[in-house]
Amino acid sequence: MMLDIRYIRENLEAAEAALKSRGAGVDLSGFRALDERRRALLQETETLKALRNRVSDEISLVKDKSQVQGQIAEMRAVSQRIKGLDDDLRSVEEELAAFMLVVPNIPSAATPFGLNEADNREIRRWGAAPEFSFTPKPHWEIGESLDILDFERGAKLTGARFTLYKGCGARLERALINFMLDLHTTRHNYIEMLPPFMVNRESMTATGQLPKFADDLFHLEGVDYFLIPTAEVPVTNIHRGEILKGSQLPILYTAYTPCFRSEAGSYGKDTRGLIRQHQFNKVELVKFVHPADSTRELEKLLDNAEEVLRLLGLPYRVVELCSGDIGFSACRTFDIEVWLPGQNTFREISSCSSFGDFQARRAGIKFREDEKSKPEFVHTLNGSGLAVGRTVVAILENCQQADGSVVIPEALRPYMGGLEKIVDSKK
């Protein structure tokens, strides 16, 4: 399930009100009847099973089975009855599960109320927008004139929203991946993971992409696998079905993966450039934490992501999403938006969320405080650290020069073989 079924049972109104703050009306009215029916069936069938177990034990003690033909016949009938009840129970449970799997997470009490994007709250800004003596160009123009991004051939190879990186462009992307991974592993204590780029249905369900958002995913033909839309999916699922030791927490993982998104419903949006691609690279940060630490850990994760931008000298702002704008599985989210002078706007480059125990509940990820204590759900968190393609966008636009070249941020130069600026190779 996703939300705590017992919590809902006892706090139906509160849960409904909290879900309502997301905007999308969630109707929990069907829940109570299903839940009650389930428990009634459960009690009935279990009572019969207890009887059958007891009588079967008695039968086993009797050597001469002819003496217990009566009981055997009786139990044969009981078993038939159990079978029927179990069938009913299974269908009720399937219905209940299908219902629960499409109910979103309850927003955190800290999440500000709001209807949509417009109600998001700006938390802080860092860095100053660069000033230009000329009109700054959008990255697609810079990329094409420097001959490092080839949108036309990307479309030829695959289709719209695919891009071919060339020369320094390809190197810049790779440099950023390595720079981010090195930063998070050596300075922020994350463990690097390199997971599969496609996962099964169970993994997608555990983190919340399925069953509701199948349209956003690429599904393979022939096998029931999906291309990952984010490393969050495989990395969070690493501990699916496990009971961790309290002393292991928090667990911090970082992973580079490409991300694949169908972008269904975004036709006509961000059609130019690298902003919205079907395939893009991302370095992800994922945490498994003690519930009591999740707020603090979210702030640290956010700071770890911001650190990338600070080291690169890219101006940004942090926005806290309101209840109407947070994702399905999240209970609290901060977006980091980088300044893009070529488009004169801030664009999301990272999204850092707490999922509370929502994903842990779906995925069955628990921990034991002490040896003797009962297992309880961990909290999961994740955030981009960062979206690599959009970081390239930000560098191209913020670091562009009057002569058309792009100065590489100092922190990145060791990863670029010492290169200080990208110039037009044709000149």
Added chain:
RNA sequence: GGAGAGAUGGCCGAGUAGGUCGAAGGCGCUCGCCUGCUAAGCGAGUAUACUGGGAAACCGGUAUCGAGGGUUCGAAUCCCUCUCUCUCCGCCA
């Protein structure tokens, strides 16, 4: 792709002519005892989920021996399907 072997509790590993097996034994771990430290030794405990009762401690029921079905009064044990792992051959980065 072809042939074969196997999946048991945190780990190792018993258990296949169906019954008293949630499951021997060992290791590990926890608590206590003992020992001037360490090691060894002794005793007890040590899965999860759902569910009923209880304020709680806790007590009861059901399920789970890869997953799902079947046979049976009764299945870790028999039958079927699937998944995964391992070995050999082929192929391949």
